[in-house]
Amino acid sequence: MARGEKRARDAAANLAASDLSRPNARPGARPFRALPVLEKDRTSLETCAFCPKLCRGACPVTDALPRETLTPWGKMSSAYFTALGDAPLEASFVEASYACTGCFGCREACDHKNDVTTTLFDSRAAYVDKGVAPAAAKETIAHFAEHEERTRESVARLGGAGFASTPSEADVLIGCGYTLKLEEEARAAAHVTRALLGRAPKIAGGCCGLPLLHAGDQDGFKAHVERAVQRWGGKRILVVDPGCATALTTHAKALGVEVPEVVPLVGEVARSLHRLKTLPAPVLRYHDPCQLSRGLGLTAEPRAILQRITGRAPSEFVDHHEHGRCSGAGGLLPKTLPQVAQGMARARLEEVPSEERVVTACASSLRQFRKEREADDIVTWIARSMA
Numbered sequence: 001m002a003r004g005e006k007r008a009r010d011a012a013a014n015l016a017a018s019d020l021s022r023p024n025a026r027p028g029a030r031p032f033r034a035l036p037v038l039e040k041d042r043t044s045l046e047t048c049a050f051c052p053k054l055c056r057g058a059c060p061v062t063d064a065l066p067r068e069t070l071t072p073w074g075k076m077s078s079a080y081f082t083a084l085g086d087a088p089l090e091a092s093f094v095e096a097s098y099a100c101t102g103c104f105g106c107r108e109a110c111d112h113k114n115d116v117t118t119t120l121f122d123s124r125a126a127y128v129d130k131g132v133a134p135a136a137a138k139e140t141i142a143h144f145a146e147h148e149e150r151t152r153e154s155v156a157r158l159g160g161a162g163f164a165s166t167p168s169e170a171d172v173l174i175g176c177g178y179t180l181k182l183e184e185e186a187r188a189a190a191h192v193t194r195a196l197l198g199r200a201p202k203i204a205g206g207c208c209g210l211p212l213l214h215a216g217d218q219d220g221f222k223a224h225v226e227r228a229v230q231r232w233g234g235k236r237i238l239v240v241d242p243g244c245a246t247a248l249t250t251h252a253k254a255l256g257v258e259v260p261e262v263v264p265l266v267g268e269v270a271r272s273l274h275r276l277k278t279l280p281a282p283v284l285r286y287h288d289p290c291q292l293s294r295g296l297g298l299t300a301e302p303r304a305i306l307q308r309i310t311g312r313a314p315s316e317f318v319d320h321h322e323h324g325r326c327s328g329a330g331g332l333l334p335k336t337l338p339q340v341a342q343g344m345a346r347a348r349l350e351e352v353p354s355e356e357r358v359v360t361a362c363a364s365s366l367r368q369f370r371k372e373r374e375a376d377d378i379v380t381w382i383a384r385s386m387a
């Protein structure tokens, strides 16, 4: 059953369950009188609220700031009790939903595979509707139009390297994390795309809208993706940043937006390994970005690429593949809890000996790591190898 259908079915069951006049209503079930919009998430919220916190060790935020309220259970319970109206819509409860990078780590550790990420994003949207979201979230929403404008300008600047920047049918979405803040990596991504296509790629202008989703402006995110998809045109698009890819494939689709086929660039390169030349390289330690590994299920592909380029398998963090630990860069955490976010990156890097070089595949993680030490994006190694 498609994820959207499942959510619709759960929402219908939840609404029915919350009808206390039903003869077989669950004993103790009470309506979400404060945040009725979260009825669609009742199953997910109740699963956590009545759970003995089996996934607590999986949350990187709790690792960095060990507080009971910041475990996945604590965050979901805060959302649950504010929805019921049992807890006030005050900062101490509301901010719990924003203490999450959306890393899907708890889902992997959960026997129910409970979708904490999406549910906490839904609760953020409910808090935005009520006007009680944290200042960092309100600011992100208020300044998104400027962010979009700056992103379009940064994509247009890539045009100077010979790439079309005002496409009718975009070939590739590079992602604002690269085009705005990591221009060298953005150019590398454009070069890789050109090599794959055999012509100058048309680069999608603008942002995928993920900052709006993270901040809690779900309606704004949905409207933005609908407009962007219309503008980009085409039925298939390569996507470089896995955060953009999950925004489109997981979150936008769940909100009912029709998106083109999204092809992660790393996956596409892994299908053309023969095009990669071997290069001299130090030992590379590969960090699994949450959105690529748990979000999109791509763990073997980046490793195959690095093995092909360097002639040996990359070294591994203690936790890796689908159990890899978050860099702290997602879900607006660097804005809502900056020190916690940076502490998460530092904790990841403590494992890496100085002679090894960290490679990741996500703009946000790369920037987070570079605040601590040198690190590369896989796209840089691919571009060098295809040069």
Ligand code: SF4
Pocket: 047, 048, 049, 051, 052, 053, 054, 055, 056, 072, 073, 076, 106, 107, 109, 110, 111, 112, 113, 114, 116
């Ligand atoms: S995600 Fe699963 S294991 Fe974690 S608190 Fe919720 S129900 Fe329990």
Ligand code: SF4
Pocket: 058, 059, 060, 061, 062, 071, 072, 075, 099, 100, 101, 102, 103, 104, 105, 106, 107, 116, 117
């Ligand atoms: S999605 Fe990640 S950051 Fe959020 S509660 Fe789960 S483990 Fe923690």
